[in-house]
C-alpha cells in the first residue's frame with residue numbers, strides 16, 4: 023500500500039514536472055532557534071523535520087510542490103539524559119527532528135499551501151495556537167506576492183493569565199485564550215462555532231493589535247491569508 027502510494031507520487035511528479043520551492047530560514051534572534059517542519063496529512067515529511075539554527079545562521083530547505091504543512095521555531099532547547107526538549111514550540115519527539123509531530127502550543131505557526139505547477143500559493147502566520155517567537159514570510163520571485171509578518175514581541179504584553187514563564191521568570195510564550203480557559207467563546211466551538219457567532223475577544227485583540235497580519239483566533243477576518251503565484255521561493259525569518 024505504502025509503495026503504491028509512493029509510486030503514485032512519483033508518477034504525479036513525472037507528469038506535473040517536479041516543481042519545488044526553496045525555503046530559506048534565517049535566524050535574526052539573539053539566541054539559537056530550532057525550526058520544526060510538519061507536512062500535512064498523507065504526504066511524507068520534508069528532508070528535514072527539525073534542525074538547529076544558530077543566531078545569524080541560514081538554512082535552505084527544498085520543498086516539493088504541491089505541499090501543505092507548517093513551520094515554527096523552537097526556543098530554549100537542550101538535551102538532557104539523551105532527550106532533546108524545548109522551552110517553547112517543543113514537538114515532543116525527544117529529538118531535534120520532529121518526525122511527523124507538531125508544535126505543542128503556545129507557538130507561532132507559519133502555515134503554507136504550495137500549489138503544483140507554479141500556481142497560487144497560500145500562506146499565513148497563525149497565533150491561533152498562541153505565540154512564542156516573531157516571524158515573517160518574504161516571497162522571492164513570483165507575481166502578485168505579499169510579504170506577511172508578525173514582528174512584534176507579544177510576550178512583552180502578554181497578560182499573566184496567558185503567560186508561560188521560563189526558569190528565570192521571564193515570559194517565553196503567550197497562550198491563546200482558548201488554550202488557557204478552554205471556553206467555547208474563545209475556542210469558537212459549540213454555540214460559538216461559526217464566524218458570525220465568534221467575534222474577536224479582548225484576548226484575541228491583544229494578539230491582533232500586536233500582529234495585524236496574523237490570525238489571532240479561529241475565525242479571524244479574511245485579512246490574514248496571503249498569496250503568491252508563479253513558483254516563488256520564500257524566506258522565513260525569525261525575529262525579522
Ligand SMILES: *[C@@H]1O[C@H](CO)[C@@H](O)[C@H](O)[C@H]1NC(C)=O
Pocket residue numbers: 166167168
Ligand atoms: C498583495 O500584493 C498585491 C500585489 O503587490 C497587492 O495588490 C495586494 O493589495 C496585496 N494584498 C494584501 C492583502 O496585502
Ligand SMILES: *[C@@H]1O[C@H](CO)[C@@H](O)[C@H](O)[C@H]1NC(C)=O
Pocket residue numbers: 181224225
Ligand atoms: C477580558 O474579559 C473578561 C470578561 O469577559 C475579563 O474577565 C478579563 O479580565 C478581560 N481580560 C483582559 C486582559 O482584558
Ligand SMILES: *[C@@H]1O[C@H](CO)[C@@H](O)[C@H](O)[C@H]1NC(C)=O
Pocket residue numbers: 243244
Ligand atoms: C471571509 O471568508 C468567509 C469564508 O471563508 C466568507 O464567508 C466571508 O464572506 C468573508 N468575509 C469577507 C469580509 O470577505
